Amino acid sequence: MNLKLPKTYKLILAMCVVAGPFIWLVLTEDGKRRSDLFLLHLLGHQPFNLAVANLRPGLEETTLLSQFSRIEFTCVDQPGPLGSRRCAAEIGSFNGVPARSAELYWDEGRLNAVRIDYRGRWHQVLLDELRKRHGPPRRDGVGSGVVLAWRSEAGMLLLPETLAADEPPALMWISAQG
CATH class of the missing domain: 3.40.1000 (Protein Transport Mog1p; Chain A)
Structure with a gap:
């Protein structure tokens, strides 16, 4: 029984893990709002x-x-x-x-x-x-x-x-x- 994952599958999975949150933050309204809230908090606004x-x-x-x-x-x-x-x-x-x-x-x-x-x-x-x-x-x-x-x-x-x-x-x- 071969339990190794193919390299292509690992690459696609890694790209989804990295790109998924970025796409959500940049392309969705909820992600943009949460990004704004995070930046305002970093700048010290309560x-x-x-x-x-x-x-x-x-x-x-x-x-x-x-x-x-x-x-x-x-x-x-x-x-x-x-x-x-x-x-x-x-x-x-x-x-x-x-x-x-x-x-x-x-x-x-x-x-x-x-x-x-x-x-x-x-x-x-x-x-x-x-x-x-x-x-x-x-x-x-x-x-x-x-x-x-x-x-x-x-x-x-x-x-x-x-x-x-x-x-x-x-x-x-x-x-x-x-």
């Missing part, structure tokens, strides 16, 4: 994995920020339409989607709003994930575009249906008590 469903107005600043101790939030008292205090940080990803920054807005100790600036290339991935987690959104016309809205008792999650060239891609959570 993930911001926030359970949007758990956001509520009574959430205290120290409680929320202590859950993300590896992210360096800069907080300043800055009165504005979303709140009197703003905490901002550069991030690498938001719930598995490559992102740029996170901004949290507080007013009198209450969480008023959260803004996530994500990378526009991954808009459809974020939209698909939100639909999977929160169900179908309501479509609201705003100006010349459409905003998708997911409502809950604590607030509303907003995402543009299509990205505008003159605005950075952003996901917003707005408190229902704001």
Whole structure:
């Protein structure tokens, strides 16, 4: 009984082992997203994995920020339409989607709003994930575009249906008590 593998079979198997992951990383959308996440992590950008469903107005600043101790939030008292205090940080990803920054807005100790600036290339991935987690959104016309809205008792999650060239891609959570 001959148990040796032919050289051609070994060569094809070795090529598949080497080329398979490379092809997945370069040619598939999931592979490209995971490559981006890995590179952002290597460059020191931290993930911001926030359970949007758990956001509520009574959430205290120290409680929320202590859950993300590896992210360096800069907080300043800055009165504005979303709140009197703003905490901002550069991030690498938001719930598995490559992102740029996170901004949290507080007013009198209450969480008023959260803004996530994500990378526009991954808009459809974020939209698909939100639909999977929160169900179908309501479509609201705003100006010349459409905003998708997911409502809950604590607030509303907003995402543009299509990205505008003159605005950075952003996901917003707005408190229902704001």
